Amino acid sequence: MRLAFMGSPDFSVPALRALHEAGHEIAAVYAQPPKPAGRGQRETPCPVHRAALELGLPVRTPARVKRDAAEHAAFAALDLDVAVVAAYGLILPKPMLDAPRRGCLNIHASLLPRWRGAGPIQAAILTGDSQTGITIMQMEEGLDTGPMLLAEATPIGPRSTTPELHDALAEIGARLILRALEENPAATPQPEDGVTYAPKLAKADGRLDWTQPAVALDRRIRALTPWPGCFFQAGEEVVRVHAAEPVAGAGTPGALLAPDVVACGDGALRLLRLQRPGRAAMAAADLLRGYSLPAQLT
Known part of the structure; x- marks a missing residue:
């Protein structure tokens, strides 16, 4: 399947590697632009950018995409079957959401509709939830409001930490997105009850x-x-x-x-x-x- 992968942090890397190993044609990898890091404040690529370079994949790092018509056209010109998004960090506008034939699929680190938003793993631990999971969602313009394709739960133990849960969910997400692409499951609207939001942390x-x-x-x-x-x-x-x-x-x-x-x-x-x-x-x-x-x- 011809696809674009859009992600930035460590959480996204297992999914990128899984898609590559499964033989999907990754036409482009989108990641956040390099940022100053370390004592010397050298421009440093994000984890997805580094992984894509290791795999020999082309990388695009636009600083913004919401109102960039040239970027929308470049994305459409990729002629994609689907785009896979995992913690990319930029909001995709409707022209990009609609460009791939199967749209854009998001790997979200919660059991939607609980914990929409930027920090779902931390929110689940902070609130004392007994479980969380991964939802593969068909993206739309709302914040994590799209219909669900697949979901898998995992327990949160009494001593679970964000790094432990992060790594477990990243592996689940990598496995589920392969299933979603292969099986093309029917989309199910999110329930209207039980919606919670995980705000960006400061x-x-x-x-x-x-x-x-x-x-x-x-x-x-x-x-x-x-x-x-x-x-x-x-x-x-x-x-x-x-x-x-x-x-x-x-x-x-x-x-x-x-x-x-x-x-x-x-x-x-x-x-x-x-x-x-x-x-x-x-x-x-x-x-x-x-x-x-x-x-x-x-």
């Missing part, structure tokens, strides 16, 4: 509010690590929390109950892995041998 979302229950803060850390990351104020320093676990305990929210245990609005949180400014992350027990947290965290 750095401020990682601040730990000690008045919240310990179980909620634990979910936040598991959901928002590695990005945007969770943190608290310890005197003049901002300390990042890479791992923690809820434990029994009570006290004024933010008060230290032990060198590595902080009172929360309900219960307490044991700090397992921390990072001070300008230093590497390390086990909290090791860090606290030579550094003491203040008696009250904010």
Whole structure:
């Protein structure tokens, strides 16, 4: 099948590789433009761009496509059977959605209509969902509103983290998109009930509010690590929390109950892995041998 693949982050790479290995003709790979990264701020291609180059596939990196008539024409000229989209990062306008003969299929990291939007994996963990999954969706102009072709669920365990769930869902997505292309299943409209939205995350979302229950803060850390990351104020320093676990305990929210245990609005949180400014992350027990947290965290 002649197709275009449109994606940018690590999540998208397994699907691109699966389509290539399955023998589909990938006429073009669309990815976000290279961005400055690292200490030298060198222009760095995104993961999909790098994978496409390894596979010898042509790559296009338009900065925008919504109102670019020339880009719409170039896309139509590819004469595609279908386009596969996985976390591309740009909104496709109607001329591009309609150009491939079978339209554009999206690999979405939730069980739609739950968690439409930009951060479905993090939202599922933050809210304490017991499962999530992948939905293969026929794209339309609305935000993740299109009819569903296939879906597969996977459990969210009590200690699941975003990186673990991300990798599991990426593999499911790669497998499901091959099925969708081969089987061409009938499209099913999304239910009108149960719609939720996962907003785009910001750095401020990682601040730990000690008045919240310990179980909620634990979910936040598991959901928002590695990005945007969770943190608290310890005197003049901002300390990042890479791992923690809820434990029994009570006290004024933010008060230290032990060198590595902080009172929360309900219960307490044991700090397992921390990072001070300008230093590497390390086990909290090791860090606290030579550094003491203040008696009250904010």
